[in-house]
Amino acid sequence: MELRELNLGLVEDGLLPEPGQIRALLAQLDALQDLVQGVKKKPNPNAPKRSL
Known part of the structure; x- marks a missing residue:
């Protein structure tokens, strides 16, 4: 009852x-953990390509 x-x-x-x-x-914490651990993820094929 108290809970x-x-x-x-x-x-x-x-x-x-x-x-x-x-x-x-x-999701942000997962991304931060990957960054800290040096985990590289495959790029999202649906993401727009960045041009210089």
Whole structure:
């Protein structure tokens, strides 16, 4: 019962992030982890090519 009350209080106060915000944050953290570890990913074939 206490957890339910805690959850309701957080929702009412607007302190819980939206699911999309959580997914975006996790994607950013994954990218940062790859950068720190030196993981190179294949380029996205659908991404526009950058010209100099």
